[in-house]
Amino acid sequence: MTILSIDTSCDETACAITSDTxxxxxxxxxxxxxxxxxxxxxxxxxxxMHEERIDFVTNKALVNSQQPLEKIDAIAVTVGPGxxxxxxxxxxxxxxxxxxHNKKLIAVNxxxxxxxxxxxxxxxxxxxxxxxxxxxxxxxxxxxxxKINEIGEYETLAQTADDALGEALDKAARMLGLGxxxxxxxxxxxxLGDPLKYKLPIPMIGQEERKIFSYSGLKTSMMRKIVExxxxxxxxxxxxxxxxxxxxxxxxxxxxxxxxxxxxxNCKLKIVNLLVGGGVSANIELRKRLRHLGKQFDxxxxxxxxxxxxxxxxxxxxVAAYFKAQRGEFVDPKTIDRIPNLKIGG
Ligand code: KG4
Numbered sequence: 001m002t003i004l005s006i007d008t009s010c011d012e013t014a015c016a017i018t019s020d021t022x023x024x025x026x027x028x029x030x031x032x033x034x035x036x037x038x039x040x041x042x043x044x045x046x047x048x049m050h051e052e053r054i055d056f057v058t059n060k061a062l063v064n065s066q067q068p069l070e071k072i073d074a075i076a077v078t079v080g081p082g083x084x085x086x087x088x089x090x091x092x093x094x095x096x097x098x099x100x101h102n103k104k105l106i107a108v109n110x111x112x113x114x115x116x117x118x119x120x121x122x123x124x125x126x127x128x129x130x131x132x133x134x135x136x137x138x139x140x141x142x143x144x145x146x147k148i149n150e151i152g153e154y155e156t157l158a159q160t161a162d163d164a165l166g167e168a169l170d171k172a173a174r175m176l177g178l179g180x181x182x183x184x185x186x187x188x189x190x191x192l193g194d195p196l197k198y199k200l201p202i203p204m205i206g207q208e209e210r211k212i213f214s215y216s217g218l219k220t221s222m223m224r225k226i227v228e229x230x231x232x233x234x235x236x237x238x239x240x241x242x243x244x245x246x247x248x249x250x251x252x253x254x255x256x257x258x259x260x261x262x263x264x265x266n267c268k269l270k271i272v273n274l275l276v277g278g279g280v281s282a283n284i285e286l287r288k289r290l291r292h293l294g295k296q297f298d299x300x301x302x303x304x305x306x307x308x309x310x311x312x313x314x315x316x317x318x319v320a321a322y323f324k325a326q327r328g329e330f331v332d333p334k335t336i337d338r339i340p341n342l343k344i345g346g
Pocket of ligand 1: 181
């Protein structure tokens with residue numbers, strides 16, 4: 001099944017062409033640099049830029065895939081969660097294409113797309129995957145661990161109480177003056193530092209049974225530590241920044257690891273697979289730790305096959321749409337609408 005998919009949920013204008021779970025093209029035009037001066041995503045700017053770029057990105061995805069529109073079986077689009085006015089741009093384009101070219105339309109949950117992103121271009125297919133499996137999304141907007149009873153049926157095991165992991169890493173990077181979005185640069189600096197130097201507190205230690213990911217307390221501790229160093233030394237040295245980056249990353253990943261570990265240990269059924277998606281899943285240290293978690297519980301851990309599949313993209317929307325199409329889950333172009341607070345797993 002060949003699907004043209006669109007994602008405009010945040011600050012990436014993205015379109016992809018997929019054939020079942022194989023990627024034929026995957027075009028992502030990021031606006032990150034345009035939002036950097038505001039220290040975060042400006043919704044009205046995101047909407048305008050999506051409007052300016054959506055036609056270009058869609059045409060480029062078709063050209064790169066070498067598929068004419070006649071060969072496309074369905075159009076898929078992210079309907080949520082995301083920024084309402086940004087989602088609207090992708091939905092409008094998908095509706096237009098579906099109506100004009102008489103194609104079926106598929107509404108996709110962005111979180112489900114992240115969960116299923118390891119299926120893209122992978123040997124890991126639905127045929128050899130065993131359920132229940134686990135899905136972990138670590139992105140700028142969400143941190144959530146779900147039990148996948150089967151594809152399309154999710155149960156939330158743990159979720160964020162305040163900031164998402166990516167958001168927390170971005171805020172820590174901003175405190176250190178490293179720019180936005182800061183997750184990747186924080187990772188680079190963290191490699192040069194000592195994770196135990198500042199002993200930032202691991203969030204919710206001993207309270208893993210609450211099944212909550214929480215980073216607000218850790219951010220406050222980081223801020224206090226920065227103020228304390230500034231009061232003593234005047235300014236942060238390069239080594240201070242490396243050590244703070246390393247300490248923050250270490251504490252935030254340890255917390256993630258502990259909550260996931262608790263949830264797996266308390267799953268009644270044997271879990272064979274853990275699928276990990278979202279922007280932070282590009283982080284090498286995080287991957288190392290999650291592989292370690294996999295070894296501990298004898299679970300196969302899968303990540304998106306390439307870096308441009310970790311952050312927001314439309315190829316993962318195409319993969320989720322393929323599974324929905326198999327279940328006959330199409331929507332009417334007249335009634336499709338954005339669902340900015342769409343959840344996964346009840
Ligand atoms: O999945 P994504 O594009 O956004 C949402 O759907 O929300 O993820 C973006 C997030 C940002 O917070 C960014 O800083 C983080 O992913 N990120 C990273 C890395 N690359 C991107 N965080 C840690 N290490 C990285 N290498």
